[in-house]
Amino acid sequence: MTDRPPAVEIVAAGNEVLLGDVLDTNTNWLCRQITALGGQVRRTVLVRDDVSAIADEVRAAVARRPALLLTVGGLGPTNDDTTLAGVAAGVGRPLELHPEAERMVADKYAEFASRGFVPFAEMNEARRKMAVLPRGARPLINPIGGAPAVLLEIDATAIVSLPGVPEELYAIVEESMNDILGRIFASAYYEQRVLVVGLQDESAIADILAKAETTHPRVYIKSRAVVMGPDRVLHVTLSARGADKVALDALLTAPERDITQDVGAAGYAVRRESRSE
Secondary structure: OOOOOOEEEEEEEOHHHHOOOOOOHHHHHHHHHHHHHOOEEEEEEEEOOOHHHHHHHHHHHHHHOOOEEEEEOOOOOOOOOOHHHHHHHHHOOOEEEOHHHHHHHHHHHHHHHHOOOOOOOOOOHHHHHOOEEEOOOEEEOOOOOOOOEEEEEEOOEEEEEEOOOHHHHHHHHHHOOHHHHHHHHOOOEEEEEEEEEOOOOHHHHHHHHHHHHHHOOOOEEEEEEEEEOOEEEEEEEEEEEEOOHHHHHHHHHHHHHHHHHHHHHOOOOEEEOOOOO
């Protein structure tokens, strides 16, 4: 495809994930959200809760100039929550207490204490740690948890550090990042169509798909075997990105028509997957 969607990279940190104790569902969820917005996740990486390891990944990512760099995990109050220190080191900024972030953390813990979620409301050093941000960063509201998310803009890249608790991460992306995501992805659209082919062997239609790829180079075409009950079928996915929804629809309609006609002529049943499937 020749369209250049906004590029996104993800750096997830977590010893517990690398030990196999926790499954990283956050990266998968973020990839799906970014793709639906019209962006392109071009790289993800999982590292230990280590300042140097995080700094290396952040430094390298910023050098590649993605529109958005997301870090996941490591924003909490304990010593192994090192992501913001890693981000600061990666961009060459010092860490400093941010007054607005400190107020946000204090307000959250006062609320938690009033609801009986925590044993006391007062700030301590562990809680204050969550308000120590890289210089030039600003906090983003965490609607659920105590640690705010953090936005730091470096040249053309917006770095957003998100907590690792899935419910908190989802809420921040959906409620606190509208302005950021709108600015980055405002003119980008993504659409995907799936054709279901009554066939067990991908090689039987490989030449048809290769022809469609050559004829329609701006559309990504991929076949995948899927087990559905007792029958094995193929899903042929067609996807594209663009700045105009009408043009994007036309872009996908042509290869969908060609593949449907050619697969049908080869003697295999084919239909578009309904949204409810």
